[in-house]
Amino acid sequence: MSAFIPVNEPLLNGNEKKYLIECIDTGWISSEGPFIKKFEESVAEQVSRKFGIAVSNGSVALDAAVLALGIGKGDEVIMPTFTIISCAAAIVRAGAVPVLVDADPLTWNMDVNQIETKITKRTKAIMVVHIYGLPVDMDPILNLASKHGLKVIEDAAEMHGQTYKGKPCGSFGDISTFSFYPNKHITTGEGGMILTDDPILAEKCRSLRNLCFKPEKRFVHDELGFNFRMTNLQAALGLAQLERLEEFVQKKRAMGASYHALLEVTNGIQTPIRKTDYADNIYWVFGIVLDEEKGYNAEEAMKRLASLGVGSRPFFYPMHLQPVFKKMGLFKDEVYPVAENIAERGFYVPSGLAITEEQIAVVSEKLKEVLQS
Ligand SMILES: *Cc1c(COP(=O)(O)O)cnc(C)c1O
Numbered sequence: 553m554s555a556f557i558p559v560n561e562p563l564l565n566g567n568e569k570k571y572l573i574e575c576i577d578t579g580w581i582s583s584e585g586p587f588i589k590k591f592e593e594s595v596a597e598q599v600s601r602k603f604g605i606a607v608s609n610g611s612v613a614l615d616a617a618v619l620a621l622g623i624g625k626g627d628e629v630i631m632p633t634f635t636i637i638s639c640a641a642a643i644v645r646a647g648a649v650p651v652l653v654d655a656d657p658l659t660w661n662m663d664v665n666q667i668e669t670k671i672t673k674r675t676k677a678i679m680v681v682h683i684y685g686l687p688v689d690m691d692p693i694l695n696l697a698s699k700h701g702l703k704v705i706e707d708a709a710e711m712h713g714q715t716y717k718g719k720p721c722g723s724f725g726d727i728s729t730f731s732f733y734p735n736k737h738i739t740t741g742e743g744g745m746i747l748t749d750d751p752i753l754a755e756k757c758r759s760l761r762n763l764c765f766k767p768e769k770r771f772v773h774d775e776l777g778f779n780f781r782m783t784n785l786q787a788a789l790g791l792a793q794l795e796r797l798e799e800f801v802q803k804k805r806a807m808g809a810s811y812h813a814l815l816e817v818t819n820g821i822q823t824p825i826r827k828t829d830y831a832d833n834i835y836w837v838f839g840i841v842l843d844e845e846k847g848y849n850a851e852e853a854m855k856r857l858a859s860l861g862v863g864s865r866p867f868f869y870p871m872h873l874q875p876v877f878k879k880m881g882l883f884k885d886e887v888y889p890v891a892e893n894i895a896e897r898g899f900y901v902p903s904g905l906a907i908t909e910e911q912i913a914v915v916s917e918k919l920k921e922v923l924q925s
Contacts, residue, residue, distance in 0.1 A: 559863035560904035562736040563803075564789075566796050569588035571788035575865075576693045582711075585784025591791050592745065595730065598794065599708075600855035601747040603754035605689050606782040607761055610709045610731020611638035613744035614679075616780060617727045618642045620756040621703050627676035629705075633870040635681045636890040639707055639873045644707060648676070652889035654870055658825050659690045660839065660898075663890070666695055677703035680725065684900075685808070685824060685866075687716040690724050692781035697725070709744075711835040713801035717830045722747055727757075728821055732786070735904065737800050737836065738793040745874065786830035790835075791912070801834060808835035814916035820846050820923050837900040840919070841893075850899040853922055857901075858882070859919040867898030 558754065572632045575581055589604055596604035623629060625647040630640055633652040643650045653666040659668040660751045667678065668825070678697055680688050697704045704725025708714075711721035712730065727750075730736075732743035746757045764777030791798075792899050815823055822841040826833050842853060854864045872883035901915050 557863055557902050557907075557915060558904070559865050559900070561906035562739050563791075563796075563905040564736045564802070567787050567792035571792050572785060573785060573806065575785050575788050580784045583781035587784045587787035587791055588685075588782060588801070590780075590796070591787035593720075594791060594794050595745050596747055598797065599720040599728070599747060601723055601728070602749040603661045603747065603751065605746040605754060605757040605761060606787060607744045607757075607780040608782055609742050609839060610707075610729060610733065610736075610744035610871045611636075611641070612778065612780045613731070613746045614638050614642035614705070614707060615645060616757045616760045617705050617719040617746055618648070618677075618731055619760055620645045620753050621677060621705070621727065623648050623676050623703075628672060628674040629677045629679050630667055630670050630675060631871075631892075632681050632683070633872050634660065634662070634683065634868050634894065635707075635871065635889045636709075636868060637802060637871070637874065637876075639679055639681055640874075640877065643679070644877070644882075649674075650679075650871065650882070651675070652870075652883065652886065652888065655683075655890045655894060657890050657894070658686075659686045659828065660684055660824075660894060661686060662691050662702060664692045667693065671696070671700055671702075675700065675702060675903060677705055679705045680727075681707040681708060681709075682711045682714070682721055684710060684837050684839050685714075685804075685835045685869060686828055687711060687714055687721050689828075689830065690716050694724065698857050709733075709736060711834065713797045714834040716832060726750065727753055732790055732793075735837075736879055737834075737853050738797060740782070740790040740793070743782050745784045754821035758898075802901075803905055804835045805832070806847065807903065808833055810909060810912045811835075811901070811916060814913060815919070818920055818923060819843075821884045827904050835903060837865075838901040839898055841867075844893070844897070846897075846923075849896050849901040854899050856922045856925075857918060860921060862902065862915050862918045864899045864901050869895050869901070 592604035
């Protein structure tokens with residue numbers, strides 16, 4: 553029996569150790585160190601943005617982005633129901649209301665055709681979230697935003713190195729965010745970044761990140777901020793990772809191609825689509841959706857996979873079904889059939905950067921075994 557194949561394992565065998573030792577040797581371990589600025593500039597350059605603001609994770613990056621845009625009480629923000637809680641949490645914590653749209657059954661991204669009917673007088677912004685490897689179709693969203701005077705927030709947490717019509721993800725809209733959690737293409741352990749071309753928004757985010765300290769009068773505050781700072785240790789990791797972004801993207805695409813080849817003739821499942829008119833899949837994760845005819849759901853399939861030594865994770869659980877939001881009286885009686893279906897029947901198989909061809913073959917074989925019953 554071979555070892556358990558984990559759902560994600562990062563690759564840390566570049567300059568990570570070297571840069572971390574540099575932090576320790578120089579004593580720069582807090583958020584004051586020199587790697588922070590370098591990392592911010594490098595990420596901003598990679599996605600053609602003017603400003604990068606490093607923060608402690610991708611979730612608080614969204615919190616800061618929403619607050620910096622002045623979104624608050626009485627405002628509505630249109631966003632996908634099929635995403636991570638961080639997106640809706642940032643809107644709700646700011647006192648605003650998330651307005652949901654369903655997912656597209658093939659790309660699993662928000663269905664852009666459903667956005668316009670959700671726009672009201674209160675709509676302040678659209679929060680775009682690129683899901684699992686393919687970018688959201690941005691042009692219709694940017695057109696709607698300019699037609700209706702809306703802000704655009706781009707959550708590009710899963711899109712390091714991806715492009716939309718040749719333009720880097722993370723470069724769209726008023727403000728964009730990344731995560732550097734260990735299952736993202738670039739990791740800092742925990743970490744995130746806010747990107748913008750607007751110097752005022754950048755300054756607001758910097759201030760929110762650092763307790764809204766006033767440069768001229770420290771310990772006197774006009775506004776409440778947070779400690780969302782990233783450490784020099786994290787930025788050191790991130791810089792070493794960023795040096796290998798192109799290689800990592802190639803590796804992910806090769807992983808996707810291998811899974812596709814091995815699972816091509818498998819009945820009873822839907823796999824990610826390889827490309828759209830505007831992007832080739834980057835396979836942040838390799839998702840599987842069971843056909844409705846299968847007599848069991850993702851939970852059952854994942855249990856069976858685990859018993860065969862293969863790790864997996866469920867798809868996102870839609871925002872409109874979250875108990876925490878139900879308790880707040882949000883999304884009452886709302887139904888989003890596509891998101892509900894993929895949440896019930898979707899999961900992803902091991903997709904980390906350290907995965908080997910051999911492991912991909914084992915995962916595919918075990919998955920087929922599960923699907924035979
Ligand atoms: C991972 C992720 C986040 C949250 O990032 P953390 O660094 O884990 O807080 C936000 N949005 C999306 C789409 C993500 O995949």
